[in-house]
Structures are given as C-alpha cells and as structure tokens.
Amino acid sequence: MAETSSLIQIKGIRDGLLITLGGADWADLATAFVKNVDERSSFFNGARVALDVGVNELRVAELSALRDQLSERGIALWAVLSESRVTETTAQNLGLATRISKPRPMEVREVVDELPGDAAKWVKGPLRSGGRVQFDGNIVVMGDVNPGAEIVASGSVIVWGRLRGVVHAGAQGDDQAVVCALELAPTQLRIAGEIAVSPKKQGKSQPEIACLKDGQLVAKPWQDLTGR
Amino acid sequence: MTAKVVTVASGKGGVGKTTSVANIAVALASRGQKVTCIDGDIGLRNLDVILGLENRIVYDLVDVIEGRCRLRQAMIRDKRLPELYLIPAAQTRDKTAVSPSDMVRLCDELRQEVDWIIIDSPAGIERGFKNAIAAADRVLVMTNPEVSAVRDADRVIGLLDAEEKGPAALVINRLDPAMVKRGDMLSVEDVLDLLAVELIGIIPEDENVIVASNRGQPLALDGKSKAGQAFQNIARRLMGEQVPFMDLESQNLFQRLLGRK
Numbered sequence: 169m170a171e172t173s174s175l176i177q178i179k180g181i182r183d184g185l186l187i188t189l190g191g192a193d194w195a196d197l198a199t200a201f202v203k204n205v206d207e208r209s210s211f212f213n214g215a216r217v218a219l220d221v222g223v224n225e226l227r228v229a230e231l232s233a234l235r236d237q238l239s240e241r242g243i244a245l246w247a248v249l250s251e252s253r254v255t256e257t258t259a260q261n262l263g264l265a266t267r268i269s270k271p272r273p274m275e276v277r278e279v280v281d282e283l284p285g286d287a288a289k290w291v292k293g294p295l296r297s298g299g300r301v302q303f304d305g306n307i308v309v310m311g312d313v314n315p316g317a318e319i320v321a322s323g324s325v326i327v328w329g330r331l332r333g334v335v336h337a338g339a340q341g342d343d344q345a346v347v348c349a350l351e352l353a354p355t356q357l358r359i360a361g362e363i364a365v366s367p368k369k370q371g372k373s374q375p376e377i378a379c380l381k382d383g384q385l386v387a388k389p390w391q392d393l394t395g396r
Numbered sequence: 397m398t399a400k401v402v403t404v405a406s407g408k409g410g411v412g413k414t415t416s417v418a419n420i421a422v423a424l425a426s427r428g429q430k431v432t433c434i435d436g437d438i439g440l441r442n443l444d445v446i447l448g449l450e451n452r453i454v455y456d457l458v459d460v461i462e463g464r465c466r467l468r469q470a471m472i473r474d475k476r477l478p479e480l481y482l483i484p485a486a487q488t489r490d491k492t493a494v495s496p497s498d499m500v501r502l503c504d505e506l507r508q509e510v511d512w513i514i515i516d517s518p519a520g521i522e523r524g525f526k527n528a529i530a531a532a533d534r535v536l537v538m539t540n541p542e543v544s545a546v547r548d549a550d551r552v553i554g555l556l557d558a559e560e561k562g563p564a565a566l567v568i569n570r571l572d573p574a575m576v577k578r579g580d581m582l583s584v585e586d587v588l589d590l591l592a593v594e595l596i597g598i599i600p601e602d603e604n605v606i607v608a609s610n611r612g613q614p615l616a617l618d619g620k621s622k623a624g625q626a627f628q629n630i631a632r633r634l635m636g637e638q639v640p641f642m643d644l645e646s647q648n649l650f651q652r653l654l655g656r657k
Contacts, residue, residue, distance in 0.1 A: 236496040239495075262558060
C-alpha cells in the first residue's frame with residue numbers, strides 16, 4: 169500500500185485540487201486514494217477535485233463508484249482528465265468535465281485523410297430532456313432531440329430525427345448558419361441573434377431547413393432546395 | 397436464490413410509484429415469489445401505509461444501515477402474503493442518511509434470501525434517486541399520460557442511460573381510454589413515440605386504487621379490478637412471461653350494459 173500511495177500526487181489548482189493517479193491497477197489506486205482521503209479527512213472535506221487518471225480505461229460503474237465514495241466523504245468530483253477516449257466518454261456521460269482551465273498538451277497527430285470542411289461534432293441520439301451539447305463548430309445529431317434538451321453550436325445544426333428541444337445555431341453571431349431536421353418542431357429556434365418558436369403544425373411532417381433571410385427566421389421544406 | 401433488484405422511478409412526484417411498488421410486490425408474492433420491498437423515500441415514507449403495515453414498524457432502513465439492528469429485524473412480514481416483506485424508510489431522517497454504496501451492500505446481503513427486491517424511489521433526481529438506483533438490475537420508469545410527467549420520465553431515462561442502468565422499461569399509469577378517444581389525453585403511442593423505450597405495463601385509471609391505498613389493501617389482491625389485473629400482468633412480464641396488453645376499450649359503460657366483457 170505504501171507503494172501505491174506514492175502513486176497519488178496532489179496539487180492545488182485554481183479550481184480546487186488536481187489529483188493524479190497512475191502507474192498501478194485501477195482497483196488498487198481507487199482503494200489507496202479513498203484510504204488516503206479517510207486518513208486526511210479534514211484536509212479533503214468540502215474539496216472540489218479533478219482527477220487525472222492517465223491511461224486508465226474506466227467504465228461508468230468504476231467511475232461512478234468512486235464519485236459516490238468521494239461524495240459520501242464530502243468531496244465533489246467535477247472533472248476527470250484522461251488520455252483514454254473510453255474514460256473521457258464515461259466522464260462525459262456522468263456529466264463530469266474532461267478539461268480543466270489549462271488543457272493538457274495534446275498529442276500532435278498528422279491526419280492525412282481528413283475531408284475538407286469545418287469541424288463537426290457527431291452526437292448519437294436520442295438527446296433526452298436535460299441533455300446539452302455545445303460545440304464550437306457544426307453539430308450533427310443522429311436521433312431525436314426531445315423537449316428539454318439543448319443544442320448550441322457556433323456553426324450549423326443537423327438533426328437526423330425529430331427536433332423538439334431548444335436549438336441555437338450560429339451562437340457566436342454567424343448568420344449564415346442553418347438548422348435542418350427530419351421533423352423541425354423545436355421548442356425554440358435561434359440562429360445568431362434571432363429567436364423564434366415553432367408554429368403549430370398540421371398534417372404530415374417533412375424534412376425542413378431553417379435559416380436567416382433578411383434578418384428573419386424562415387423555415388422551408390427540404391424539397392424546395394433540391395429544385396424538384 | 398439470487399434476487400433481482402427492480403427500482404421504480406419517475407422524476408415527477410404523484411404519478412403512482414409507491415402504489416405500483418406495493419401492487420407489483422403483492423402480485424409477485426401472490427405468484428409464490430419471495431419478495432422484499434424497500435421504501436427509499438426517507439423522511440416521507442408511504443409504502444408502509446399503502447401496504448397496511450404502518451403500525452408494525454419497529455426498525456427501519458436507516459437502523460439497518462447504521463447497525464442498530466440486523467437486516468432480518470427490519471423486515472416486516474405482510475399479514476396476507478407470508479412471502480412478502482417490507483423494509484420501511486425512516487421518517488425522522490432525510491436522504492443523506494443513506495448512501496448509494498449502503499444500498500448496494502444492503503441489497504447484496506438480501507439477494508441470497510429472496511427472489512425479488514423492489515425499491516421505491518423518491519421523486520426527484522437527487523440523492524434519494526441515486527440511492528434507489530444504485531443497486532438496481534432493472535429500472536421501471538413510471539409516467540402518466542401528461543406532458544409534464546412524460547418530460548420528467550424522459551430526463552430520468554437519460555440519467556439511467558448515463559449511469560448504465562438502462563434500458564429502462566416504461567409503465568404508463570392512470571390511462572383513461574375514454575379521454576384518449578376524445579383526444580383529450582396523450583395516447584400510449586404518443587408517449588412511446590417520445591420516450592422510445594420498452595413498454596412493460598399500462599394501468600387504467602381506476603378509483604378503486606385510491607380506496608385500496610387508503611385501506612392498506614393493495615388492489616392486486618383483487619382479481620376483478622382492471623388496474624389490479626394490469627399490475628398482475630407487470631409481475632408476469634417481470635417473471636419473463638409474454639403477456640399481451642389488455643384491451644382497455646372494452647371497459648366503457650355502453651358495452652358493459654350490452655353485456656360484453
């Protein structure tokens with residue numbers, strides 16, 4: 169155990185404590201860390217903690233167990249940093265941040281076969297009530313966006329499904345941004361600085377695209393654009 | 397014996413979680429299963445009242461967790477069904493008296509002794525909800541055919557997915573076929589269309605449910621009531637049977653007068 173506890177590094181950062189765990193089996197690390205916390209409970213009590221787990225691949229069960237153990241000890245886990253994609257996804261699923269104010273140095277990788285175009289975030293739906301996606305670029309959602317969900321993009325938003333939540337395209341003022349969906353019925357639609365609510369629709373729904381035209385938000389059926 | 401842990405959750409309050417837990421537990425027990433239900437609503441307990449066991453509480457969930465009694469001592473045996481037990485919630489404490497890992501530990505201890513552990517989650521998505529789902533193998537999400545209840549169910553289903561407790565199974569409670577027909581209530585299809593999860597039960601609106609709850613005599617014991625049958629059907633589906641959904645339309649007065657069943 170003495171050996172594992174030396175694998176736990178604690179550093180004060182602006183947003184609380186940054187704790188680096190690495191170099192051993194996750195179960196041992198987690199146990200050692202919780203033990204460490206118990207030994208110095210007065211130091212840790214009420215702390216906001218960001219964890220750097222290095223290359224450890226963590227599933228939801230493992231991470232949520234540690235989060236619950238920490239919260240029982242009065243510690244709020246707010247971020248998890250990792251080099252593993254799996255762990256990052258897990259952390260995002262649990263609503264934890266995966267970046268702290270100073271981002272970790274990114275590995276520089278040469279991407280050869282990248283398609284031309286702007287960056288887009290790919291989101292697998294459905295996006296349910298309380299879900300929020302924010303991205304500096306375009307967002308593509310594969311699935312429904314339910315009422316109570318929120319999408320904020322600095323670029324355009326495409327929903328391959330029913331869009332019923334709140335959507336904001338061109339959030340940083342891009343008035344060329346568009347929103348399209350197989351069924352366009354958002355609670356509220358925003359493009360750049362304009363806001364509109366969906367009119368009550370009758371009849372069969374069809375794929376639509378919304379954009380800004382002379383400062384007005386307009387939605388039109390997708391067919392119109394293909395010239396048919 | 398390895399018990400299955402089933403949690404009933406909803407997000408919104410008042411949709412019928414506690415009533416359903418009582419009735420599903422009774423239905424399972426009436427089919428010869430050994431069942432323990434746990435009231436997770438610490439500080440606002442109700443399950444004991446609906447099961448008619450209020451005056452028999454000596455020890456509660458928090459007593460077990462804090463080591464003031466053994467698990468067995470807190471299990472209240474039902475008067476009618478010898479295989480049905482209740483672990484009541486503490487009334488004088490709050491949700492912070494229990495942690496998710498306490499619930500996992502407690503359920504692991506119970507698993508060896510019963511077939512089913514049914515946990516009643518409190519309304520909300522905070523600590524009490526987290527406690528209630530921590531040990532769950534399966535979560536039933538309860539909703540009414542109302543827009544606000546469906547929204548909250550959607551939120552809860554999302555949270556369950558994130559915690560890898562999904563996929564949730566949906567129970568639609570208090571459906572009034574006549575109102576649906578008039579277009580004044582969301583239909584089963586409307587609800588499923590938004591939530592996109594598996595349906596495990598539809599319970600019709602039935603005033604006998606309130607009467608039964610007040611008397612502490614769960615409706616699932618009553619063979620005649622439609623709502624009671626619906627709870628029996630949920631129990632059978634939980635046990636792995638394929639049960640078709642009831643035809644609720646035939647309940648209307650005109651057809652009953654014509655003598656159709």
